[in-house]
Amino acid sequence: MTDSQSAKDSSKGSPSSPRAAAAAAKRRRLSAAAARVLHEQGVERTAIADIAKAADVPVGNVYYYFKTKDDLVEAALTEHAARLTALTDELDRLPDPRARLKALVHAWLSQRETAARYGCPTGTLAAELDKRTPGGLDHTAAQVIRRLLDWTTAQFHALGTADPDGNAVTLIAAYQGMSLLTNALRDPDLMTREGTRLLSWLDNVR
Amino acid sequence: MTDSQSAKDSSKGSPSSPRAAAAAAKRRRLSAAAARVLHEQGVERTAIADIAKAADVPVGNVYYYFKTKDDLVEAALTEHAARLTALTDELDRLPDPRARLKALVHAWLSQRETAARYGCPTGTLAAELDKRTPGGLDHTAAQVIRRLLDWTTAQFHALGTADPDGNAVTLIAAYQGMSLLTNALRDPDLMTREGTRLLSWLDNVR
Amino acid sequence: MTDSQSAKDSSKGSPSSPRAAAAAAKRRRLSAAAARVLHEQGVERTAIADIAKAADVPVGNVYYYFKTKDDLVEAALTEHAARLTALTDELDRLPDPRARLKALVHAWLSQRETAARYGCPTGTLAAELDKRTPGGLDHTAAQVIRRLLDWTTAQFHALGTADPDGNAVTLIAAYQGMSLLTNALRDPDLMTREGTRLLSWLDNVR
Amino acid sequence: MTDSQSAKDSSKGSPSSPRAAAAAAKRRRLSAAAARVLHEQGVERTAIADIAKAADVPVGNVYYYFKTKDDLVEAALTEHAARLTALTDELDRLPDPRARLKALVHAWLSQRETAARYGCPTGTLAAELDKRTPGGLDHTAAQVIRRLLDWTTAQFHALGTADPDGNAVTLIAAYQGMSLLTNALRDPDLMTREGTRLLSWLDNVR
DNA sequence: AATGAATGAGTTTTCATTCAT
DNA sequence: CATGAATGAAAACTCATTCAT
Numbered sequence: 001m002t003d004s005q006s007a008k009d010s011s012k013g014s015p016s017s018p019r020a021a022a023a024a025a026k027r028r029r030l031s032a033a034a035a036r037v038l039h040e041q042g043v044e045r046t047a048i049a050d051i052a053k054a055a056d057v058p059v060g061n062v063y064y065y066f067k068t069k070d071d072l073v074e075a076a077l078t079e080h081a082a083r084l085t086a087l088t089d090e091l092d093r094l095p096d097p098r099a100r101l102k103a104l105v106h107a108w109l110s111q112r113e114t115a116a117r118y119g120c121p122t123g124t125l126a127a128e129l130d131k132r133t134p135g136g137l138d139h140t141a142a143q144v145i146r147r148l149l150d151w152t153t154a155q156f157h158a159l160g161t162a163d164p165d166g167n168a169v170t171l172i173a174a175y176q177g178m179s180l181l182t183n184a185l186r187d188p189d190l191m192t193r194e195g196t197r198l199l200s201w202l203d204n205v206r
Numbered sequence: 207m208t209d210s211q212s213a214k215d216s217s218k219g220s221p222s223s224p225r226a227a228a229a230a231a232k233r234r235r236l237s238a239a240a241a242r243v244l245h246e247q248g249v250e251r252t253a254i255a256d257i258a259k260a261a262d263v264p265v266g267n268v269y270y271y272f273k274t275k276d277d278l279v280e281a282a283l284t285e286h287a288a289r290l291t292a293l294t295d296e297l298d299r300l301p302d303p304r305a306r307l308k309a310l311v312h313a314w315l316s317q318r319e320t321a322a323r324y325g326c327p328t329g330t331l332a333a334e335l336d337k338r339t340p341g342g343l344d345h346t347a348a349q350v351i352r353r354l355l356d357w358t359t360a361q362f363h364a365l366g367t368a369d370p371d372g373n374a375v376t377l378i379a380a381y382q383g384m385s386l387l388t389n390a391l392r393d394p395d396l397m398t399r400e401g402t403r404l405l406s407w408l409d410n411v412r
Numbered sequence: 413m414t415d416s417q418s419a420k421d422s423s424k425g426s427p428s429s430p431r432a433a434a435a436a437a438k439r440r441r442l443s444a445a446a447a448r449v450l451h452e453q454g455v456e457r458t459a460i461a462d463i464a465k466a467a468d469v470p471v472g473n474v475y476y477y478f479k480t481k482d483d484l485v486e487a488a489l490t491e492h493a494a495r496l497t498a499l500t501d502e503l504d505r506l507p508d509p510r511a512r513l514k515a516l517v518h519a520w521l522s523q524r525e526t527a528a529r530y531g532c533p534t535g536t537l538a539a540e541l542d543k544r545t546p547g548g549l550d551h552t553a554a555q556v557i558r559r560l561l562d563w564t565t566a567q568f569h570a571l572g573t574a575d576p577d578g579n580a581v582t583l584i585a586a587y588q589g590m591s592l593l594t595n596a597l598r599d600p601d602l603m604t605r606e607g608t609r610l611l612s613w614l615d616n617v618r
Numbered sequence: 619m620t621d622s623q624s625a626k627d628s629s630k631g632s633p634s635s636p637r638a639a640a641a642a643a644k645r646r647r648l649s650a651a652a653a654r655v656l657h658e659q660g661v662e663r664t665a666i667a668d669i670a671k672a673a674d675v676p677v678g679n680v681y682y683y684f685k686t687k688d689d690l691v692e693a694a695l696t697e698h699a700a701r702l703t704a705l706t707d708e709l710d711r712l713p714d715p716r717a718r719l720k721a722l723v724h725a726w727l728s729q730r731e732t733a734a735r736y737g738c739p740t741g742t743l744a745a746e747l748d749k750r751t752p753g754g755l756d757h758t759a760a761q762v763i764r765r766l767l768d769w770t771t772a773q774f775h776a777l778g779t780a781d782p783d784g785n786a787v788t789l790i791a792a793y794q795g796m797s798l799l800t801n802a803l804r805d806p807d808l809m810t811r812e813g814t815r816l817l818s819w820l821d822n823v824r
Numbered sequence: 825a826a827t828g829a830a831t832g833a834g835t836t837t838t839c840a841t842t843c844a845t
Numbered sequence: 846c847a848t849g850a851a852t853g854a855a856a857a858c859t860c861a862t863t864c865a866t
Contacts, residue, residue, distance in 0.1 A: 023846085042337030044250030047839060060842090060848045069840065119333060126390040127325060127333050131248030142390045149387075169387065169400055174376075177383030181355075181375065184332040184348045194375055224866095229829070253856060267830055269858065430845090435850070454749030456662030459835060472838090473851055481836065531745060538802040539737060539745050543660030554802045561799075581799065581812055586788075589795030593767075593787065596744040596760045606787055641825085665860060678827045678863090687861065 027065045027075075029055045034072045035079035039121040043073055043128045073129070077140040080121050084144060088151045097158040101171070101202050104152075108175055109195040112188040120179035122148075148172055161206055174198055233271050235261045240278045241285035245327040249279055249334045279335070283346040286327050290350060294357050303364040307377070307408050310358075314381055315401040318394040326385035328354070354378055367412055380404055439477050441467045446484045447491035451533040455485055455540045485541070489552040492533050496556060500563050509570040513583070513614050516564075520587055521607040524600040532591035534560070560584055573618055586610055645683045645693075647673045652690045653697035657739040661691055661746045691747070695758040698739050702762060706769050715776040719789070719820050722770075726793055727813040730806040738797035740766070766790055779823055792816055 033055035038046050048069055052059045066072045087107055091100040108115075118124065126141035133139060149168050156164035178194040181187075239261035244252050254275055258265045272278045293313055297306040314321075324330070332347035339345060355374050362370035384400040387393075445467035450458050460481055464471045478484045499519055503512040520527075530536070538553035545551060561580050568576035590606040593599075651673035656664050666687055670677045684690045705725060709718040726733075736742070744759035751757060767786050774782035796812040799805075 041340075042250070042334070044248070045337050048841085049839080058848050060850080061846085063841070064846070067841095119336065123386055124333050124337075127330050127386060128248070130325065130389055131251050131330075134247075142392075145387065145390050166399060166403060169384070169396060170380075170403060173383030173387050173400060174379060175383065176386045177379030177381065178375070180329055180333060180382045180386070181351065181379050183336055184351050190375060193372060194379060197372060197376060223828095226828085232829090254858090255856080264831060266832060266859090270829065273858090275857065429849095432849085438850090453752075454662070454746070456660070457749050460837090461835080470852060471836095472853060475837070476850065479837090531748065535798055536745050536749075539742050539798060540660070542737065542801055543663055543742075546659075554804075557799065557802050578811060578815065581796070581808060582792075582815060585795030585799050585812060586791060587795065588798045589791030589793065590787070592741055592745060592794045592798070593763065593791050595748055596763050598760075602787060605784060606791060609784060609788060637825090666862085667860080676827050678829080679825080681862070682825065682827095685862095 023065075026055075026057060026061075030057060030062065030065055030072070031075040031079045034076035035121070038073060038076045039124065040118050043125070043132060048072070070132075073125075073132075074140050077122075077125060077144060080125070081140075081144045081147065084122075084148060097155040098202060101152070101155050101159075102199055105175075105195050105198050105202065108179075109192060112182065112191040112195075115179045115182045115191055116186050116188040117183070119183035120176060123176045123179055124183075145172070156205075159205070167205060171198065171202075229271075232261075232263060236263060236268060236271055236278070237281040237285045240282040241327070244279060244282045245330065246324050249331065249338060254278070279331075280346050283328075283331060283350060286331070287346075287350045287353070290328075290354060303361040304408060307358070307361050307365075308405055311381075311401050311404050311408065314385075315398060318388065318397040318401075321385045321388045321397055322392050322394040323389070325389035326382060329382045329385055330389075351378070362411075365411070373411060377404065377408075435477075438467075438469060442469060442474065442477055442484070443487040443491045446488040447533070450485060450488045450537065452530050455537065455544060460484070485537075486552050489534075489537060489556060492537070493552075493556045493559065496534075496560060509567040510614060513564070513567050513571075514611055517587075517607050517610050517614065520591075521604060524594065524603040524607075527591045527594045527603055528598050528600040529595070531595035532588060535588045535591055536595075557584070568617075571617070579617060583610065583614075641683075644673075644675060644679075648675060648680065648683055648690070649693040649697045652694035653739070656691060656694045656743065658736050661743070661750060666690070688750075691743070691750075692758050695740075695743060695762060698743070699758075699762045699765065702740075702766060715773040716820060719770070719773050719777075720817055723793075723813050723816050723820070726797075727810060730800065730809040730813075733797045733800045733809055734804050734806040735801070737801035738794060741794045741797055742801075763790070774823075777823070785823060789816065789820075 030051065034051045037051050037054050041050065048062055049059050051072060052062050062072070066075060087104075091103050091107075094100045094103060122141055122144050126139075126145060129139040129141045149172055152168035152171055153164045156167040161167050174194065175198075178191050181194075182191040236257065240257045243257050243260050247256065254268055255265050257278060258268050261268075268278070272281060293310070297309050297313075300306045300309060328347055328350050332345070332351055335345040335347045355378055358374035358377055359370045362373040367373050380400065381404075384397050387400075388397040442463065446463045449463050449466050453462065460474055461471050463484060464474050467474075474484070478487060499516075503515050503519075506512045506515060534553055534556050538551075538557060541551040541553045561584055564580035564583055565576045568579040573579050586606070587610075590603050593606075594603040648669065652669045655669050655672050659668065666680055667677050669690060670680050680690070684693060705722075709721050709725075712718045712721060740759055740762050744757075744763060747757040747759045767790055770786035770789055771782045774785040779785050792812065796809050799812075800809040
């Protein structure tokens, strides 16, 4: 997270003024648009103007909210991270960790059509960001993936499995892998089949 | 395969003249450079000039061998496909299908440092090409993946497993997924750990 | 007419803001420069940079006003069409259709020096555009010519001649032909002589 | 005509050797191909490679016969001039000058489909060459047109008309003009109609 | 003479970013 | 704060012409 939010009030808490509220709304609109368009078109093939248009914000104005394109990419990832948080928060309400993991898989499956068209947002962004910042080690996409891994590890831990870390990697890798294959082959059913396998694996894992 | 090889003799067979041999060599140099640079930098971040420089060929001359950038991308994929063929040919010498699959995993593991830096060539190219040609369904990267899937299916079939297709998808998805995670987290050990799991899975699969 | 005027207000009517007025002025400057330079140098021999320089606009900025070179060509033709309209509007004030046609010929004659150097703008553009878009049937230049034909036909009709359509074709063809010869031979007097003949023909046509 | 024929025997007379004969044949093939392709595609949109391919001559070899692209354009015009000569030679066999002129018009009409697609070869080339050599006054295309004018003038002279020069300009201008309109509007019938008018004009001209 | 290959300048186009109001 | 417009640095691609056998 950079200082690109300077001069605006933080995204948390109640806005200090209606003007600031409008600004925050615009910022959110841009983030959401960036999340969607960057996922659909890819980072390099997306011009700032594309995102501006999708968010219905004048091009010149984008730079008031995000100093660089990279900032917008980061915002898109933050958006995806927020959705992940919303999802895990939801899943955390389930009492059983096994049920949580299975619900996670179901959530993936519900997105299979999108995956067939555009792949997993976080996965594709991670791959693109890796090329985009040749030296940059720990980009935001990696962080989002790490958070997903951590949450998953925690579930396997709660489940009392022998190797929670390994299980988490296995599960998330399976997700990323089947997303990529589903996307490459444009076949949502592939994800259904592989998801079914994951569900029965989760039923038996220990 | 397009007609981009027109006016040059094919890469197989003995060259008809020293002239043609030199041209074929240059063509191969360009393909190899493209395979490497496109993998390292990504398609969109790579300029023709980058590949030209890597192959030590003047930029303008590249267009004598490849009419468009897309042709170069295709050549890079053909290069990767050739490497895959070389690998499976090698593996096919092993008498036991199970041993072949395990050797495949070992081959992956031997590439873990590269994967940690740049990901799986075919996987990352597949993801990029998907964005690059919005309408294009069956790009070359997808074909390469499909060939890998087919070979793997054949092994599981020979092994007499109940669901060779599903097993193949599982294995290749696991590979793509662990490549992506390994790359995102820049952690080659992740691939070692996950590879070890795959090996023991292969020992027990039926 | 394409949507190349999007985001700018139309060239007619009062500008909505000084900003927009300046933009419209620049757009007009570019159109006028395009009309002139494309006529003088030909479409294929003219680089966008030539037009940009003639209009004193940075090259990159041209693309803010015209998305492609073809758009600029179209703008040039629109410019020529506007001049034609201005001319026919002027001629329409004359009460007698015969007088109108003769005034048209006089207008042509007044341009004979330009014709000797560069030919008839519409005619040369029509010839070039025909090669430029191999499949394209009805390019803008053809439309401009058609409008001139239509106006001329109307005059012959008002004159009560037996074959207004044929007369119009004869007159306009004579104009295009003498423009081409005048240009090829660089001889403005040729146009004077042929124009004189046309005038006496118009005096007697029925 | 440049010195581009140096080192080859002249195009007239019997070749001094079979080798020279082959060379002359190739030269003629290139000229013919240039005449056709340049007419169809326009000078600026035609690459040397296009002509080479049409003549089935290796690109590099073209330069042995024609030092520059301009030389090839000139050769194409020489080709067209030769056809004109062949035509007028043919017409000269007719005893009556009026019959000759009418036969000329008939010859034009027989080419109306080509004119509708590509215009008059000499006329379009003249227009293009005019842009191509900004300073160059008397290009070859102009010479060809002049020769046509001269021949036509001679016929009107033989016919005893009052203004042979003016009549010739009128006739040739009518031809160029109707070719341009026919091409722009892609309407071969236009040429038929206008040609018919020219024929009856020729019947009555004095 | 023949020819595949090389060269390098030129052209169109895109876009992130900045600026002026 | 907003916004249309400006800018300049790439990047892909084309091609006439030349070169090395």
